[in-house]
Amino acid sequence: MATIKDVAKHAGVSVATVSRVLNEIGYVHEDTRKKVEAAIGELQYTPNEVARSLYKRKSRLIGLLLPDITNPFFPELARGVEDEMHENDFRIIIGNSDENIKKEKEYIQTFVQNNVVGAIASTNHPDTDTYRKLNIPVVFLDRTADNRPSVYSDGREGGRIAAHEMVARGSREITIIQGPKHVRPAQDRYQGAADILSDQGILFNVVQTSSYSFTEAGTWAKELFEQYPNTDGVIASNDIVATAVLHEALRLGKKVPDDVQIIGFDDILLSSLLTPSLTTIRQPAYDMGRAAASLLIQLIENQNIDHKTIQMPVTFTERDTTRKVEQHG
């Protein structure tokens, strides 16, 4: 790898001059600029980001911490982040936390050790010292923190919509799957749904789950129908769980949506491909990723930020696990 020194020698100038043309700063004569540029071309020189980073105490790297890239929801998020960052010449160091505080802390630490200029984290523990003591901007994505920059979708509203639509379509004994207690968006969804149902005086059961793993989801789905065999509507905490419920319902010989309606959350690719295809509350995952990246960049560049918190809209995506509502005049 050629260094700035090589370029300087090759062009017959000093490193300072090379640096000037590189960074387009200060005055440099047109002729010498040409020489330098020629040298850069010949040597195929590209600046060493590490040296830059050391000197400036900041890199062009940002850290992205996700629970598990293997969960279909997160790649969308990640891709949104990546695209926006790439367009702005930032690169990404990525890590999977498995919702494990220790791993999380470890990653955040190596992020700072590598001089990242900011981080995007999807964490359930935004209020730990890990983040509080950080002196780089952090945007919380999906999993929210009060009064901290964050991008998330309106889970509560999503829950409300789900409940509302399900009732409108005739379910009367609804079961809400509550999702992991420590996962805030899951709780928001639950709350929203529960509120509506309570308001309308409609009976509902609650099933608590503790992870998003598909195999475990199957177990809970079984329990659900054992405990509440008469459930005629299930509001799941996400599409993975909804899928497990759908499979179990079908396995039990129930007709979906006639015997039991199901509404998921997220709208991952899978959802539209199931048979019957899954009605769900869609989160704009890709756009959330982009928004988070965009917000982080603003934070990094210290621009004035109006809204440090961005809530994205959620949309009812009607498919075949819910009944059609009659079109009256």
Place this chain on the structure above:
Amino acid sequence: MATIKDVAKHAGVSVATVSRVLNEIGYVHEDTRKKVEAAIGELQYTPNEVARSLYKRKSRLIGLLLPDITNPFFPELARGVEDEMHENDFRIIIGNSDENIKKEKEYIQTFVQNNVVGAIASTNHPDTDTYRKLNIPVVFLDRTADNRPSVYSDGREGGRIAAHEMVARGSREITIIQGPKHVRPAQDRYQGAADILSDQGILFNVVQTSSYSFTEAGTWAKELFEQYPNTDGVIASNDIVATAVLHEALRLGKKVPDDVQIIGFDDILLSSLLTPSLTTIRQPAYDMGRAAASLLIQLIENQNIDHKTIQMPVTFTERDTTRKVEQHG
């Protein structure tokens, strides 16, 4: 952030001594070690990886280049890489290439600018200068390169198995979906299947596709059944395409697997959840990621490598888009 200098001052020693205890190199008196360690603890000091990287001209970072993390096959790969790397204290800079040579080159360049010690790339263009001129080890993952370190699964054998099983289950007018021309594993699968079918003198059609996007897959699926309405067996280039074919077949009122059998490739989560669930040739994606990471680490540490090329086995995963073969005595 505390620096080594701060620690030195705090402990009343020189930076050299701190460096020694940090790196456990050379002699250092037990007492002074204690002092230094105490200082490190109090100041919560962690070494600046950037400075280290600058001096040593190598970091603890590796680059991971994937076509598109949004394609369900790649997160598995990525996770395998990440887990293995994490266990060995390497961190990952990730990039999506979209199979775009320019983007690819750009990423590789920023990888080296950041002093990565190695890279894992899933690329269709391993033979470009981008990689040839690189003086860090690169492991090619999934997409293979001759005579270069690589990890891939046996696509040819997979194709053979698919053809064999499909014939054994009675299909007589088979259509092979060939997958993008520039994607080597797709061509291997095609070749394997075509070989078997030719050998056995069985008629087959070929449909060529040019991407793995799901929406486009739908179009090809339509074309397939328009052109070859009597097809009674489809060997798809991957599970995404197979899913599109399944949907189209069902839409046309065909019975699967009675009228038409379908075999996919990869075994992504989706496949087991479809109705009917998808018979497929499974690739051990996660393990492939881990193997690639492991191989790269060996390359980095310059250990003796016996097999620079690792071919992973592929397994026939029988589900419900193929008929059951009779169990004779």
Place this chain on the structure above:
DNA sequence: TTGTACGCGTTATCAG
């Protein structure tokens, strides 16, 4: 308009 020299935080060499 250009060059010299220092510092970013570390490691390694070489005296002591």
Place this chain on the structure above:
DNA sequence: CTGATAACGCGTACAA
């Protein structure tokens, strides 16, 4: 066993 100090590649005062 420990401490100065040069060097890694770059950017920027400051001088010329």
